[in-house]
Amino acid sequence: IKKIGVLTSGGDAPGMNAAIRGVVRAGLAEGLELFGIYDGYLGLYEDRMLSLDRYSVSDVINRGGTFLGSARFPEFKEESVRQIAIENMRKRGLDALVVIGGDGSYMGAKRLTEMGFPCIGLPGTIDNDVAGTDYTIGYQTALETVVEAIDRLRDTSSSHQRISIVEVMGRHCGDLTLSAAIAGGCEYVVLPEIPYTREELVAEIRAGLKKGKKHAIVAITELLCDCAELAKYIEKETGRETRATVLGHIQRGGAPCAFDRILASRMGAYAVDLLLQGFGGRCVGVQNDRMVHHDIIDAIENMRRPFRGDLMATAKRLY
């Protein structure tokens, strides 16, 4: 291995820059050459790359987003598109690629590896929905952002004795919602992992009001319902004013917290170690605070993230 490419793909996440920096600085220290690819797999296909030196990653460890840019590029599913991407990398003498992104991005890395081009995946997404790792890069920062937003909602919700619904990102994973709900002291949590009905939710809210609760915050993962509609329904059923807040892409931005910077730096350096040891088709994780790697195909197809039922039980006990 002499030349490594690095790209960020899918939804951006705070800490992606720190991960790129980790790959670049660790790679340079081992005498490798590094290339950055703009805008994920799209830039790979369009042959938009630049050589990176240590100064290319100066002053980025503290910056949110990704300075390489990111994109969703569904066309990468086509073999002919991937073939062009591989030709572009070979033309520049690259022999391996580090992909920083979520499990959608892992799929591209898996397919490139199957086509003979070794890739290492680093989990970069606020959703914390990647198997084989306790945490993804960006999750802890997004958690802080969501908790800060919930704290603000609590002020106004309590002043007006209202019910507030807060919609949290996470796609099909409730980790961000659940942890934010515990840290933000939310009264009710609705997650994709646990089927719920609006009727059950209203019954719980009514029980809370009966106990003397003056206001309530409901944390709910995105894609489960239309929160504005849900707010109207709760208001009608409980007689309490209800407001919905969709946090949206605010959750993806901002400077990475220290945890994410450290995680990203460790993972970036570890990816280089794996490539130097001759590994390809692996994805990096942190488990019990140790760097680990798994078969990328296994991570996508066979491994499941365990649902944190223990955390849900804690949240419910503290309602």
Ligand code: F6P
């Ligand atoms: O995967 C990260 C994420 O922010 C999800 O939480 C969300 O569902 C999705 O990306 C939004 O994607 P986009 O930025 O393409 O609208």
